[in-house]
Every structure is written in C-alpha cells, then in structure tokens.
Amino acid sequence: MDYREIPAIFVADAAGLDFLNSIATPVDEPVDWISDGAGLLAWSEQAGLVPRAALADIRTQSTAAELDRVAEQARELREWFRGFVQKRKGRALSAKNLRELEPLNRLLARDEQHREIVAGASDAATVFELSHQRRWRSAESLLMPIAEAMAKLVCDEDFTYVKACEGPKCTLLFADHTRGHARRWCSMALCGNRAKVAAHRKRIKEQEAG
C-alpha cells in the first residue's frame, strides 16, 4: 500500500518508538512511510523532527537518488534499533547494554549542533533563552534528529514500560505512561476495538454453544 494515501502513525508517546512504527500494518497491508527519500522527508515533517525551512533546503539541494540512499540508511537504522528494543523491552536497561548501542553513538558523533541565544517566550521571566541549533548540511542530516530520538528513548525512558501492542497482527510499539501502566493497545481505534469485538463475538458463540 502506498504511504502517500495514509497519514503516518504517532501513538507511541516517545519519538524513538514512533520511528520504529514508521512501518506498520494499519489495515491489511504493510505500509512503510520511509520507503523512499520523499517518504522520509514527509515522515520527518509529520513527526515534527525537522524544521520546515530545513526540509525545504534539503529537498531543493539533494537529488532524488541521494534522498533515497538516506532513506535506505534510515530503514537499516530502524531495523537495527528494532532488534535492540524488542530484545530489551519489558525490563530496565543495564549499563552492560552500552556496548550494543555503539552504532548509535557512532551516528551521534556525526551530528553538528551548537548553542544559540534566541528570544524567549513573551511570557517568560527572562528575555532570552539558550537554544540548541543543528546544521542541516545535507540529506544525511535527516538521520540526526532520528538518532537523537532513539538516544533519548534509551536515556530517558524506563524500558520496563516499553511495550508491544497486544493486537495479534500488530507490530506497533509504545511507551506506557499511563498511571498503573495498564496500557495494552497501540490505540483503541486501531487494535483496542478490534480486540473488544473479537471478545464479544467469542462470548456470543459460547452462549450459543452452551
């Protein structure tokens, strides 16, 4: 199914997991929102990871082949990180896991960020604030906010509550930030209702049989 026909899914409550969910099966067929360079640009925009102006610059300064190549790198990165998350979710990370994260550290080392004084919000107590700025030099820069989102997941998120949706055919991952950590579904609309309907049908069948 063509990713252009359907909006990307952002239900994970953590950008690093939303990235893993950039391939999913919302209806019957799998959809990969970053299956090409144009898709990676569109997904990055929907995810709010890259400023509009930077996206416009990258779009005009890169060839379609360059963008496709970066999308391919992004997909490789995604599937590598999926392996890590699938293996480690459900319990707290340990310092011993650092070695496994080396590929991510190598990517982070390529980032070009600097600090800049900018005007603060008008209602703030101070006039200026110190912001983080990123240089968007080439199409490859698109990987940097993704790397940052994955690193934040590893550093800030309690992996005990990183979960996979319980929908039988669902591949979506999320961070359960609910009180009591009782979240089971990617979303009620996608899988929660499907499960409810299935349980209801089963009950009716059992009643008919009994």
Ligand SMILES: [Zn+2]
């Ligand atoms: Zn689901």
